[in-house]
Amino acid sequence: MPRLGGTCPTRPPPATLRRTPPVSDTYESVVVLSRALDQSGDAIAAVHPDQLHLRTPCAEWDVAQLMAHLVEAPAKFLRGIEGGAVDWAAPAPPTTPTAGAADFRARADDLIHHWHRVGAAADPGRVDWQTTEIVLHTWDLAHAIDWEEPLVPEAAERALAFLTAQLPAASRGTAFAPAVDLLDDAPVHDRLAAFAGRDPRL
Structure with a gap:
């Protein structure tokens, strides 16, 4: 069982992050986000009720809290994109694996439909930020429940x-624990988690 690990805050939208060139074009970003969301829905559905109390790599959350946070994420992303107020620090309401997976998938569909409607005008950096949030927390959940389904490498990359x-190291602040050193040939999901302050070896 993974022990309580690094901090897993709810991070602000890209408007408050450093402006950097996008990792990819909009179409590629949305395709990868869609795959990440699909896998996250599968991970939520894989949670057993007797696992809800388990600890996660996020020191603040057990599996139930992490799952609830994931379920809320697509709707919060969409609300923020559309200009609505989003309380990123508000606790997510509790849910069950079955209901949570269904709600997550419906909200994920709404998010992807939005990006398809926006088309080439979408900001790929914002899409990649959403992918990062989803992939990291899917890794957290998979690690906590020992889910052995291979995670999508393109999303982690x-x-x-x-x-x-x-x-960059100088601006990590308190949002992330210090990066964990791993070998360069470690799986890409583990390298992502390590960069974000989780230790995949625990």
Whole structure:
């Protein structure tokens, strides 16, 4: 069982992050986000009720809290894109794996439909930020429940490139624990988690 690990804050939208060149074009970004969301829905559905109390790599959350946070994420992303007020620090309402997976998938569909409607006018950096959030927390959940489904490497590669550009060592602040050193040939999801302050070896 993973022990309580690094901090896993709810991070602000890209408007408050460093401005860097996008990792990819809009179409590629949306395709990768869609795949990341699909896998996150599968991970939520894989949670068993007797796992809800388990600890996660996020010191603040057990599996139930992490799952609830993930379920809310697509709707919060969409609300923020559309100019609505989003309380990124508000606790997510509790849910169950079955209901949570269904709600997550419906909200993920709404988010992807929005990006398809926007088309080429979408900001790929904002899309990649959403992918990073989803991929990191999917890794957290998979690690906590020992889910053995292989995670989508393209999503982790996109997220790692985005986060590396956004988070130089001098500006990590308190949002992330210090990066964990791993071998360069470690799986890309583990390298992403390590860069974000999680230790995949625990």
